[in-house]
Amino acid sequence: MKYPDLDELSEENRILKEEVHRFAAEIIRPASIKLDRMSPEERIKRDSPYFGVMKKMKKLSYHKLHVPSEFGGPDLSALERYIIMEELGWGSLGLATAIGVDQIPFVNALLFGPDELVEDLVKPWLEDEECRYHGCWGVTEPEHGSDYLLCFRDEEANKFGKGNVIAQEEEDGWVLKGQKSAWVSSAPVATHCGLHAQVKDGKAIYDGIFCIVPLDAGGVRKGKVADMMGMRDGPQGELFFDNVWIPEHYVVVAPTPFYGIFFDQLLCLTSCGMGAFAVGLARAAFEEALTYARQREQGGKPLVKHKNIKLKLYEMFEKIETARYFVRKTMEHVHRKILEEKTFDAFPRHSRAAQIYAKKIAFEVANEALQIFGAYGLSSDFIIEKLFRDARALLIEDGTIEVLSFDAADDVISNYEKDYYDVEDISGRYG
Template sequence: MSYLELNIDLTEEQEVLKKEVHKFAVEVLRPAAIKLDKMTPEEVIAENSIYWDVMKKMYELGYHTVHTPDEYGGMALDPISQHIFWEELAYGSVGFAVSLGVSLFAPFMASMLADDFIVEKIIKPFASCKDASIVGCWAITEPNHGSDTLTPGMEHFRNPDVIQEVKAVKKGDRWVLNGQKSAWVSNGPIATQALLFVNIDKSMGMAGGGICICDLTQKGVQKGKPLDKLGQRELPQGEIYFEDAEVPEELMIVDPESYEVMTEIVIAEANMHMGAFFTGLAQAAYDLALQYATERKQGGRYLIEHQDIKKKLFHMFTKVETARAYSRAVMNYNLNFAPPVAKFSLSSKVYCTQAAFEVCNDAIQIFGGYGLTKEYEIEKLFRDARAGLIEDGSNDTLAISGGNMIAKEVF
């Protein structure tokens, strides 16, 4: 179903983008995601899996370059177009949206700090890739560190007893890496490169970290089995182990001096996109519930004729529209100004994921018993939405971190 676009200033190009990505999401992503949802994690990432067919199609369309500057061969979409793109992609599959999003994380961050070496080594090869042979991941989460790694500025972040598990030691012109990232690394089982967060200076705690771009195909890198999980099963996630793996000094793009600031920027970037993703998921759930309410009868009348269903749909509609308005405003602002204002990104992520979960929950209620079955897609969307309350930082922890940012501004 289409929705009334409240932004009367959308360009013709943006309208075309919305229609084209929506069509791709419905015709390609959604059917594939439903099939992958029924597979084992090992089957999802197998060489002949439909997962790879879809990823290759997105690369062929240039979707992996939405953030890449046009001088390097990217789409270079403006902020509003980026939100439209990610929302519509997630309408078909939030798992695929996350998978593509983290895949481009390393070249996107590299483009912010680009020098000639990084342009030739990372950005141009990724932009010219058309077969999904270069896949990235955001490797920050660890077995004993999850949302706490996403809270720069808080007291524990500079505690020398609380440090990242992957350590980097400088040896000559290279950094040597040892340690482990946890099973929650999105694209971990399939990635060829990582935007990798490490510890360099133990005395500074987590603030003594570094961010590098690491080749995951090298000797010294080993991957665990893909994670078997509740939702977003089309998104491969898994552990990564480092044993004397190496990174050239040119690819250690952030050192302890700027780590805390850059981590906040990365979190702001990631969470504003989560807001867009889950707006798309919320819209999908609302549309399915609305359609079902016009087809299913109870008490001799269609569901949509019942007062309680009308009321429920109205509140679902309101949550979708407010999620869209807020997450789009946050992305538009934070992609136009540097540095981004992290509290808005965190707020967008927390609000939109919660809204998506509540909309999916209400949709299940409208479907009734059928909503609990695998026969209807809403059951999958509910599981996908539940993951969003923890994904890219637990909503509880992000709210505390955002509240800390607000308190620092006034006290």
């Protein structure tokens, strides 16, 4: 897999890319194909290929990509993280997303939570190689999908109504009531949820907390596993909270003005990850189409000799290359601001744009790749059909591309000429 990279990767980075690619090709992809064809109930069993891959990923420390080295993280640069994430996305969007959301409760606890929480949960998660600790990220609610992405920058945020999950403070902890929607990735297999909840007497959804909820706590119930068109290799499902008590120190971000900034910056981080996965998926689709078009003969010559196919392949290449360097550059900026300098002032408009652009090109590339396969592309005998379905899911997952675009547009309109908020000077909700 030695193709030229505009960053002229060092020998070390090339070796890293090759190693992760081998893992993606030999372990992740075959498991993802099996999972795609299994029933939702079979997919979440402890002996399913899902847990087989997760355990191997944990042994290789892929869950520690964002963990600082003083806590045993692998001390990677943003470029190295990008390289790993693109390859994981190449292997499977569902399994890459699963190892992505696994990190959300625990890495945020490490960055923002109290020491007691790090001792209780983060350290065991770091050391776990058996997937006994597995995270998910509970944002979307039945009545609030896109609302959760739009309310923070909207001047009349209370028009979005009350959250579906409400947190009430008690003397020694918090009580949670309500429901997250059926699309929470890994919820059916997770042990812990990084949960966003609105505080009881808060004005709107943005008056919230981010906390960790052990999913074996009294009052937690998991709904049925969703049966989706795409991303079937990473299970989604709903979560119900019926007077669930958590101790005070399980609250990672309290209801302060920082909660909004935290959430916005977390979306900057996840946008870069989704962008890298999308480029990986696009590359997987392109490589399938290129190989097929070299082999398949029609009109007396291989498909690659036909001008329309040539043009399609060139355009796919152009899209993937532009997306890769945009996402990579954005990831370098975002990781520096959040993980290294800890100034939490990464630019939302750029991170949203990187995610949106990469998702769009992934769908366009997968769509054109399938077209190159003709009818074979629609058959489940070829992986291109799965890649197309996964690319379609990408346009909705982690925010629809339209709503992410509205959010980026608001940031462009308000902040185009200046850097983002001054983190030193926070007095109330920003906007």
